[in-house]
Amino acid sequence: MDYEKALETAAGIQRICHRLACMFVERLDLPIDPIWISYDQPIFGRGLELDSVDTLELILGIEYEFDVSLTEDDRISFGSIARLTQRILEDRPGLATAS
Amino acid sequence: MTVPATPVKGIARRLDADEIGRLLPHRHPLLLLDRVLELDPPRRAVGIKNVAIAEPWFAGHFPGRALLPGVLLTECLAQLAGVLVAAEQAVRPEPADPAVPAAHPDVHPAAHPYGDSNGHSDGASVAGAYAGDGIGVLAEIKRFRFRHPVLPGDRVRLEVTLTSQLGRVREFACLASVAGNRTAHGTLVIVA
Numbered sequence: 147m148d149y150e151k152a153l154e155t156a157a158g159i160q161r162i163c164h165r166l167a168c169m170f171v172e173r174l175d176l177p178i179d180p181i182w183i184s185y186d187q188p189i190f191g192r193g194l195e196l197d198s199v200d201t202l203e204l205i206l207g208i209e210y211e212f213d214v215s216l217t218e219d220d221r222i223s224f225g226s227i228a229r230l231t232q233r234i235l236e237d238r239p240g241l242a243t244a245s
Numbered sequence: 246m247t248v249p250a251t252p253v254k255g256i257a258r259r260l261d262a263d264e265i266g267r268l269l270p271h272r273h274p275l276l277l278l279d280r281v282l283e284l285d286p287p288r289r290a291v292g293i294k295n296v297a298i299a300e301p302w303f304a305g306h307f308p309g310r311a312l313l314p315g316v317l318l319t320e321c322l323a324q325l326a327g328v329l330v331a332a333e334q335a336v337r338p339e340p341a342d343p344a345v346p347a348a349h350p351d352v353h354p355a356a357h358p359y360g361d362s363n364g365h366s367d368g369a370s371v372a373g374a375y376a377g378d379g380i381g382v383l384a385e386i387k388r389f390r391f392r393h394p395v396l397p398g399d400r401v402r403l404e405v406t407l408t409s410q411l412g413r414v415r416e417f418a419c420l421a422s423v424a425g426n427r428t429a430h431g432t433l434v435i436v437a
Contacts, residue, residue, distance in 0.1 A: 198411060198412060198413065198414045198436070199384045199385055199414055199434055199436065201411055201414070202409060202410075202411040202414045202416060202434065203385075205409070205411060206409060206416070218411060218412060
């Protein structure tokens with residue numbers, strides 16, 4: 147039972163990661179397919195090379211899609227898509243198990 | 246006619262063209278704002294742009310059929326947002342203010358964690374290169390619609406409202422109207 151629950155949570159996390167990758171590509175007009183964005187690659191600097199204007203766009207997107215409000219203080223969460231997913235789950239734990 | 250200026254925390258609530266010129270770096274022929282009617286930094290501003298046939302662009306846009314270019318209407322709104330940013334900096338010279346609501350934290354440019362990369366978004370890079378020296382520049386124009394032509398003789402009411410902020414990046418909801426009719430609306434992102 148616990149094992150099944152863990153599987154379900156893992157799948158939920160993957161779903162959120164995928165939604166974020168799709169949102170990045172769509173909102174920022176990135177010239178890549180979402181499947182090529184790995185969930186632990188850095189978002190800024192040498193990773194996806196996003197800048198502060200992109201960040202604001204992502205914050206608005208996350209607010210719209212997940213109803214989670216991020217601020218300047220969440221800068222560490224913008225390290226990677228996996229970290230962003232963790233941050234979203236802190237506010238919306240139900241998303242990991244919702245299908 | 247001079248506009249009676251009521252000082253609010255060191256900044257006038259209404260601004261005439263000369264006062265606007267002291268807050269914005271723009272000059273003729275591109276200082277487009279004629280007057281600021283309401284100034285409520287950091288959140289909202291209302292301004293006026295009077296359109297005159299003497300403006301240089303009407304010579305070519307279009308000969309025999311004068312029409313204010315939509316980009317200039319957008320620029321008017323951007324300048325009003327610029328006044329708001331400049332007024333905010335005048336009211337609050339200390340960048341890190343704990344009184345700022347958590348949803349709109351403001352940090353000193355030097356402390357900005359995301360920097361200004363030279364990544365895929367050239368507009369933002371250009372903005373980043375100019376921003377920080379007190380000049381606000383346009384970084385993004387989103388979903389603008391122009392519903393009615395703006396003609397010489399029109400008095401355009403401009404309204405900008407801060408909707409989101411991340412450090413030096415600010416997003417404004419913008420509305421331009423003539424005689425109560427919406428003529429243009431959209432969202433502008435300004436880096437200052």
